Amino acid sequence: MAQHIARRLSIRRRPRDPRAQRGAGTLASVPYRYRSDDIDLDKTIDVLTERPVPEDTDIIVRERMRSRRAAVLIVDVSGSMRGEKVRITAATVAALAAELADDQLALVAFWSDAALLKRLEAAVAPAKLLDQLLRIPARGLTNVHFGLAVAHAELAGSAARQRTAILLTDAVHNAGPDPRTLARRFPELHVLLQTDGEHDVPLATDLARLGHGRLAPVRTHRDAAPALNRLLAG
Structure with a gap:
């Protein structure tokens, strides 16, 4: 699916x-x-x-x-990666890969740990990228700070004039340091907030504001592409 x-x-x-x-x-x-x-x-x-x-x-x-612009998609794979959460992730990866087809896109997955699945300069087909992401066993804890740290390090090495990070998460941060301090260091950090289950609106709002970006809620996979269009339009 x-x-x-x-x-x-x-x-x-x-x-x-x-x-x-x-x-x-x-x-x-x-x-x-x-x-x-x-x-x-x-x-x-x-x-x-x-x-x-x-x-x-x-x-x-x-x-x-x-x-040319560089973007890092930071995906929360903590908890249970099934049902609508998987479909939202699939829609986000596909829509962002299409939008940035001629630009640079990196992918970071995080849970209590974090992994850089694709570097900015690497060429990986969106289907393969999604397959790699969905093969990561879902973990219970959510360390948003760790995901942001890996993404920030990848963006910092880019010479692109426009550097953007997109965080896909429910923002239920329950492991690691407060991610707000790190959000301030991004040139642009947008938040796609998954609202189909438990979620933390205040933290998501703070991360987008401190990261000089915008917040967009997504309840179903059909919301992902329109939300990305709104976030990247500016």
Whole structure:
């Protein structure tokens, strides 16, 4: 079921420049990639003089570009990884992998311990990544601080201009130091709060606020992709 949900959500977007992404950055003239309709006429005419039968991508458009981004998904695998919790995890991994298809994505799993399942620079198919995650035996305690520590160390080694962490958890922290102190050190930390069972809204709210990010509740797997869109839209 988890793999089925992941396949439904893992839809690659049309190709884009792997060195940059659309956003609030420098205005640049780039080949048309089915996004901007602001045509750079001078540069397009230069191209068309050499190609009397042009393709769509021979059109040059103006887009605002920013540098490649790096993101770490931090997944809570403590407690019981079954039922809707597994489906939410599958939907989150798939939707984030699709959103960051041309960027860098790392994956951290945590319980009373933590594990870095994928480094930022590693190339791993989303289906394989999900399989690795779901094969981790669920543990009872939840050490949010440990998961954040591993994710922060991975992000700190990235040279990307935009560095983001997304924490998927019920925020029921019951092992290790208070994670609030570490949340302050992130350039951007968003929280996807699982609300289908026991959850801690005050802690999740504090982590997002201290981490310069936003909080989005997810009750079912259908909430994951829209919630990610809201978190990453800014």
